[in-house]
Amino acid sequence: MDHTLAPAQNISGPLAPARPPVDGVSDSGHNIHDDAGADENPTYEAVMEAYQASGKDTERFRYSQLKLDCFFKGRTLRSLRRATVQRYITLRQTAGVSPATINRELDDLSAAINWYNFLHELNLPNALVGMSLPVPEGRTRWITxxxxxxxxxxxxxxxxxxxxxxxxxxxxxxxxxxxxxxxxxxxxxxxxxxxxxxxxxxxxxxxxxxxxxxxxxxxxxxxxxxxxxxxxxxxxxxxxxxxxxxxxxxxxxxxxxxxxxxxxxxxxxxxxxxxxxxxxxxxxxxxxxxxxxxxxxxxxxxxxxxxxxxxNQVHDAMRRLEDAWFQLKDGSTVGRGLSRS
Structure with missing residues (x-):
């Protein structure tokens, strides 16, 4: 399937006048292809390329992409189903990958899909929504x-x-x-x-x-x-x-x-x-x-x-509550409060 922008249409009659520059910026580089419709069933590769071009990808994203590529390359966005995503999850779990890492990979692909939708003003399905795994509480290993x-x-x-x-x-x-x-x-x-x-x-x-x-x-x-x-x-x-x-x-x-x-x-x-x-x-x-x-x-x-x-912080907080209570009981704080009213 060809994923390039749609070719230019033949234009008959006189050309429309050039747009005037805006705030001193010339529109001489404007191309009629700029406003052409985006592919409404892009491949996984096209979605990832658009996200990379945005500069939003991070080192972590690029590491996730290495794993995602092995499974999702060649698939179109509309062909993705939750069952497809679940197969990816199962493969990663079988490889011994932690739920937190799998979730990061899913989040990164989901972010790329959402960006493609935003960029091209589309509403393409995102089969990764709701597919995150429950993650156990993170480890807090520390040493003395x-x-x-x-x-x-x-x-x-x-x-x-x-x-x-x-x-x-x-x-x-x-x-x-x-x-x-x-x-x-x-x-x-x-x-x-x-x-x-x-x-x-x-x-x-x-x-x-x-x-x-x-x-x-x-x-x-x-x-x-x-x-x-x-x-x-x-x-x-x-x-x-x-x-x-x-x-x-x-x-x-x-x-x-x-x-x-x-x-x-x-x-x-x-x-x-x-x-x-x-x-x-x-x-x-x-x-x-x-x-x-x-x-x-x-x-x-x-x-x-x-x-x-x-x-100790919790105990200190409760002791402060206790001190305030006894101050009220002996009347010192109560008296000061009544004198203000």
Whole structure:
């Protein structure tokens, strides 16, 4: 099936006069094809290409697309049924993929379909609506400060370069995501002010975020600065690739797994460094709304998974209620209230 725009129609009679420029912008580039009708039964490929052309696709979207391509390529939008989507879900589940990952893939394709509809002012069916899987509550694996110090000490002893121990220390004391740190540019770090400023293109949620730097975080950055000064002083990255200093470090997965084994830290992933930071903050009495903003959570619900780590805050709140009650009983507060009325 040909998915190009409809060919131009033969026009008889004199040509219509050119449109006058609007606000100084010439319309000389106007093409009659611009207003032609869009394909009302596009292929999966056409939908994904339109979404990519919009600039809305992210690194996560492109990873999802690698999986979606294997199943949906060559299918037209109107041929998609919920049963088709369910087959995709079943295949991914059989491959051992988590419900959260499957949902992200479905959400990304659904977003592309919705964009195609919006862009071309269509109302094509979206068979992915309502197909999300129930997702169990996210894991909140975290380690103690003693375990964290042991992990860093082992990393320092086993690593040839300071990248791994510095990454761990910086992640624990900023709560940044893995790629936010691996792709962190020096221009985003303001050590004199004690801040990391992440712009929308740096974050998963596409939102600007400012992260204060405490002493351990500054120490990790200083360690990397010393290494860069000796090996690659012109590199723009906080964590340069040892092989190509013009590029950032792409992964620490292998070294991290080996480190956890040597440090006797079980069932611990790189992302759990972020969980650990959040857990430490909550246990230190930092309000959940502040933790949400520091970590850049997209919703307070994501932060609330840590609420159980701060039972003292709940007890303190109830004690305040108790104090107010006894003040009312002894008449001190009641008297002040009556005198105002």
């Amino acid at each position: 400060r003693g375990e964290a110090q042991r992990m860093i000490s082992v990393a320092q002893a086993m690593a040839v370069r300071p990248h791994l121990p510095s990454f761990i220390q910086l992640a624990l004391h900023t709560g940044c995501r893995r790629n936010e740190l691996l792709k962190l540019r020096l221009q985003r770090v303001r050590t004199e002010e004690g801040l990391i400023t992440l712009e929308s293109e740096d974050t998963k949620t596409k939102k600007h975020r400012v992260i204060p730097l405490n002493a351990p975080a500054l120490e990790a950055l200083d360690t990397m600065a010393t290494w860069r000064a000796e090996h690659c002083p012109t590199s723009p990255w906080v964590f340069p690739s040892p092989r190509d200093h013009a590029k950032p470090l792409s992964t620490i997965q292998k070294g991290f797994r080996s480190l956890c084994t040597k440090a006797n830290i079980d069932d611990f992933r790189i992302h759990d460094l972020r969980h650990t930071c959040a857990s430490w903050l909550v246990m230190a009495g930092v309000p959940l709304l502040v933790v949400r903003d520091l970590l850049g959570h997209s919703s307070i619900e994501m932060t609330e998974r840590y609420a159980h780590l701060a039972p």
